[in-house]
Amino acid sequence: MAKNKNFFICQKCGYESLKWLGKCPACDSWNSFIEEEKEEKKLEINLGLKNTPKCIINIKSGEYERYNTNINELNRVLGGGLVRGSITLISGSPGIGKSTLLLQACQGISEKYGKVLYISGEESEEQIKMRADRLKVTSPNLYILSETNMETIEAQIENVKPIFVIVDSIQTLYKSTLTSAPGSVSQVRECANDIMRIAKTSNIPFFIVAHVTKQGELAGPRVLEHIVDTVLSFEGERTEEFRILRTVKNRFGTTSEIGVFEMIESGLGEIYNPSSVFLEETNFKQEGSIVIGIMEGSRPILVEVQALVSKTNAVMPRRTAVGVDTSRLNLILAVLEKKLKIPFYNSDVYVNVVGGLDIEGTYGDLGIALALISSAKGIPIKLNKTIAVGEVGLTGEVRPISFCDRLVNEADKMGFENILVPKRNVQKSNAVTGIGISSLKEAINKVF
Incomplete structure (x- = not known):
């Protein structure tokens, strides 16, 4: 007989304790333990030999079969399309456009392949229909279900037999066998396990929408990210028109690709360039303004970086960066002060990447340094249509970067006349053209 026992479970990380604790020993969060009733089941071992280990030589290997979502930017982020039997988790701030993107994907998949089931625990069928009318989603193969009970959802999936299922959102689902509230660690974990079982046994791909915390992290237990095959993050500001879909985890493709969208009246429009x-x-x-080149996966992107250096009488000058890692900015400022004798200790420094894109890596070091010098001296860059790419070392040298040839080709295509690149990149590859720069002093002499 199964017997019920009460546990105290941390709602941040899922740590279990037999007694209430003020501070979680796993994630150090305070007052996060809630008492939940848990059913203890005796482990029954099946000695049947239906599932036995196989020699790796005898296991067939092949490419995954994928669905085309009819949204090229979404296909790019997923690694070429939606893999059958996969589970994809998508998160983002409220109102960012997650449901809009998924409804548009439903239209493309249902028209090409068959029935699609959209399960919503937050909106009624009428509310989803209103959004679908605005987005012109009218496929007869799209079915809407407003339900939060996991047992009922599983029964409806068996009844409808869809080829693709969307769950919006995992925090609203519950199992009647658990006494905890929807959204708790136990409910999210058990519902996610049920979805994984349905997806893998029926070969149905699932898209799961997840809530985020105030800090922008996924709400719920960490095990949710481990269960799914792909984790996508939908980023952007609700007041701005651009949205960026970024891959955090992908078992079927790279994790460095991004998709760029624009929020328009009729939904999310793709941005191909x-x-x-x-x-x-x-x-x-x-x-204080310059264009830099960065790589997002296999895609070269050119963005504008703006810097503002303003004198201050404060004891501790401000260092504010939007879209740039603050520690990287401090490193560049230290190199400029030490090697070029440009004082920033008595100035507030602000750096912003136009368009809301976050720069990762060291591609923009040279451009950020030149923008800071331009603002500090009050002199614009004299060269017409200039772009700068390169990593800045602690000794003031400009170090080579990867994929420099792709960035140069993108700059040529966009009509840039002066392309500043590391000299060692020019020496290594004939495909890299432009003005070779070996140090920050040489770069200053070229552009000012």
């Missing part, structure tokens, strides 16, 4: 959008209103003759 992000560089032209981010540089649409760039003024190349302003002080």
Whole structure:
């Protein structure tokens, strides 16, 4: 006989304790333990030999079969399309456009392949229909279900037999066998396990929407990210029109690709050439402004970086960076002060990446340094249509970067006349053209 026992479970990380604790020993969060009733089941071992280990030589290998979502930017992030039997978790701030993106994907998949089931625990069928009318989603193969009970959802999946299922959201589902509230660690974990079992046994791909915390992290237990095959993050500001879909985890493709969308009246529009959008209103003759090149997966993107250096009487000057890692900014400022004798200790420094894109890696070091010098001296860059790429070392040298040839080709395509690249990249590859730069002093002499 199964017997019920009460446990105290941390709602942040899922740590279990037999007694209430003020502070979780696993994640150090305070007052996060809630008492939940848990059913203890005796382990029954099946000695049947239906599932036995196989020699790796005898296991067949092949490419995964994928569905085309009819949204190229979404296909790119997923690694070429939606893999059958996979589970994809998508998160983002409220109102960012998650449900809009998934409804548009439903239209493309249902028209090409068959029945799609959209399960919502937050909205009624009428509310989803209103959004679908606005997005012109009218496929007869799209079925809507407003339900939160996991047992009922599983029965409806058996009844409808869809080829693709969307769950919006995992925090609203519950199992009647558990006494805890929907959204608790136990409910999220058990419902996610049921979804994984249905997806793998029926070969049905699932898209799961997840809530986020105030800090922008996934709400619920960490095990949720481990269960799923792909984790996507939908980023952007609700007040701005651009949205970026980023891969955090992907068992069927790379984790470095991004998809760029624009929020328009009829839904989310794809942006095939992000560089032209981010540089649409760039003024190349302003002080403190320069264009840099970065790589997002296999895609080169050109963005504008703006810097503002302002004198201050404060004891501790401010260092504010939007889209740039603050520690990287402090490193560049230290190199400029030590090697070029440019004082920043008595100035507030602000750096911003236009368009809301976050820069990762060291591609933009040289451009950020030149923008800071331009603002500090009050002199715009004299060269017409200039772009700078390269890593800045602690000794003031400009170090080579990867994929420099792709960035140079993108700059040529966008009509840039002066391309500053590391000299060692020019020496290593004939495909890299432009102005070779070996140090920050040489770069200053070229552009000012």
